[in-house]
Amino acid sequence: MDKKIILYIIIGILILGLLILTIFPGMIYTFRDSGVLGNSIGVADKCKPAPGYTEESWREHMSHHLNIYKDCLS
Numbered sequence: 001m002d003k004k005i006i007l008y009i010i011i012g013i014l015i016l017g018l019l020i021l022t023i024f025p026g027m028i029y030t031f032r033d034s035g036v037l038g039n040s041i042g043v044a045d046k047c048k049p050a051p052g053y054t055e056e057s058w059r060e061h062m063s064h065h066l067n068i069y070k071d072c073l074s
Contacts, residue, residue: 046068046069046072047062047069047071047072059073
């Protein structure tokens with residue numbers, strides 16, 4: 001009986017996590033870019049245009065996220 005309850009709790013947590021990631025798909029990138037998941041990205045790397053961006057469009061994107069890219073725009 002206790003094993004079933006634990007299994008249901010684990011399945012519920014997994015389903016809730018998938019729902020959250022479905023509703024907020026950009027959340028993973030937000031955590032990665034903000035440094036919450038670790039600062040594995042150097043300043044020079046995060047200032048380079050991401051694949052699919054031109055230099056101008058990347059600068060515009062960075063200007064919308066000053067709290068993350070302030071080092072790149074100064």
